Amino acid sequence: MKTLTILIFAMIFSTGLFGQDIYFTKTGTIIFDSSTPLETIHAENKQVTSFLKTSDGELNFAALIKSFKFPNALMEEHFNENFIESSQFPKAVFKGKILNWSEINLSKEEEQSADIEGELTLHGVTRRITAKAKLHRQNGKISGSSEFVVSAEDFNIKIPALVRDKIAKVVNVTVDVTYEPYKE
Amino acid sequence: MKRIYKILIIMVVLVVVGVGGAYWYTFMQPHKNMQKASPDFKLTAKNIFTEFSENEKAANTKYLGKVVELTGEVAEVKNENNQSAIVLEDMLFGVSAYLDSSYCAANPKVLQDISKGQIITIRGQCDGMLNDVIISRAVIIE
Numbered sequence: 001m002k003t004l005t006i007l008i009f010a011m012i013f014s015t016g017l018f019g020q021d022i023y024f025t026k027t028g029t030i031i032f033d034s035s036t037p038l039e040t041i042h043a044e045n046k047q048v049t050s051f052l053k054t055s056d057g058e059l060n061f062a063a064l065i066k067s068f069k070f071p072n073a074l075m076e077e078h079f080n081e082n083f084i085e086s087s088q089f090p091k092a093v094f095k096g097k098i099l100n101w102s103e104i105n106l107s108k109e110e111e112q113s114a115d116i117e118g119e120l121t122l123h124g125v126t127r128r129i130t131a132k133a134k135l136h137r138q139n140g141k142i143s144g145s146s147e148f149v150v151s152a153e154d155f156n157i158k159i160p161a162l163v164r165d166k167i168a169k170v171v172n173v174t175v176d177v178t179y180e181p182y183k184e
Numbered sequence: 185m186k187r188i189y190k191i192l193i194i195m196v197v198l199v200v201v202g203v204g205g206a207y208w209y210t211f212m213q214p215h216k217n218m219q220k221a222s223p224d225f226k227l228t229a230k231n232i233f234t235e236f237s238e239n240e241k242a243a244n245t246k247y248l249g250k251v252v253e254l255t256g257e258v259a260e261v262k263n264e265n266n267q268s269a270i271v272l273e274d275m276l277f278g279v280s281a282y283l284d285s286s287y288c289a290a291n292p293k294v295l296q297d298i299s300k301g302q303i304i305t306i307r308g309q310c311d312g313m314l315n316d317v318i319i320s321r322a323v324i325i326e
């Protein structure tokens with residue numbers, strides 16, 4: 001994990017040398033929802049770090065699991081301790097790219113749709129995922145949003161039998177970011 | 185006979201109150217109030233960043249989810265994505281303390297008195313390190 005962070009920053013700093021093509025945020029939002037009719041399970045993380053490399057559409061996300069905040073304190077505790085084991089696996093990381101980057105024209109102000117593919121590491125398990133996203137340029141910033149579904153089972157997250165009916169097996173993930181040009 | 189009914193009713197009421205109280209206590213208890221919480225660790229923003237950057241795993245074991253009280257120089261005060269944050273020491277190599285939203289709602293002017301270069305102390309939960317150390321549900325101590 002640490003090498004990854006160093007790598008990300010090494011990349012940011014090295015690319016900074018040949019032109020400003022990094023867009024960056026430290027306050028992206030990831031919301032996840034695995035509600036069922038029996039229970040509302042909803043958490044929000046508003047401190048997601050992400051960058052987009054505008055030269056080739058490379059995309060990176062990193063989020064701390066402890067930064068996922070639940071309205072209910074007990075639910076937050078259970079999520080951290082019993083499900084995602086955040087003290088053992090404190091981070092979620094996504095490394096990928098926008099597949100149709102060459103077709104996206106961010107000099108236009110209208111919304112562009114992007115196909116994203118990459119590797120999501122969560123709970124110590126890495127899986128390839130794909131997602132559709134919308135990109136939009138406004139006032140020198142690039143905003144992006146996406147919605148996709150992950151299955152708890154894929155990431156080796158076990159749901160105890162006692163609460164199995166209350167928690168959905170698939171998790172809806174919503175991502176919202178507003179990138180600003182990275183300044184050194 | 186009447187007495188038995190009385191006792192029964194009292195018992196039922198006690199059980200209902202007890203179960204209700206236990207339910208509330210377990211499922212509805214509020215988040216930790218950082219203004220009242222006693223810190224597990226008190227240190228400088230510089231030192232916690234150094235500990236995380238030198239050995240992230242050890243620092244995670246020590247600080248993750250714990251209440252920390254950090255002192256440092258204000259590098260920036262931000263309002264982004266509907267949340268207020270105080271950056272201590274450095275934007276990328278320091279501490280970002282995201283303020284508790286209900287604390288901010290109760291003290292709307294709290295950020296006005298904070299300016300760049302000032303030394304302040306904040307208390308909050310340590311979430312870990314991304315590029316800087318992230319503190320959430322933070323409140324300003326002084």
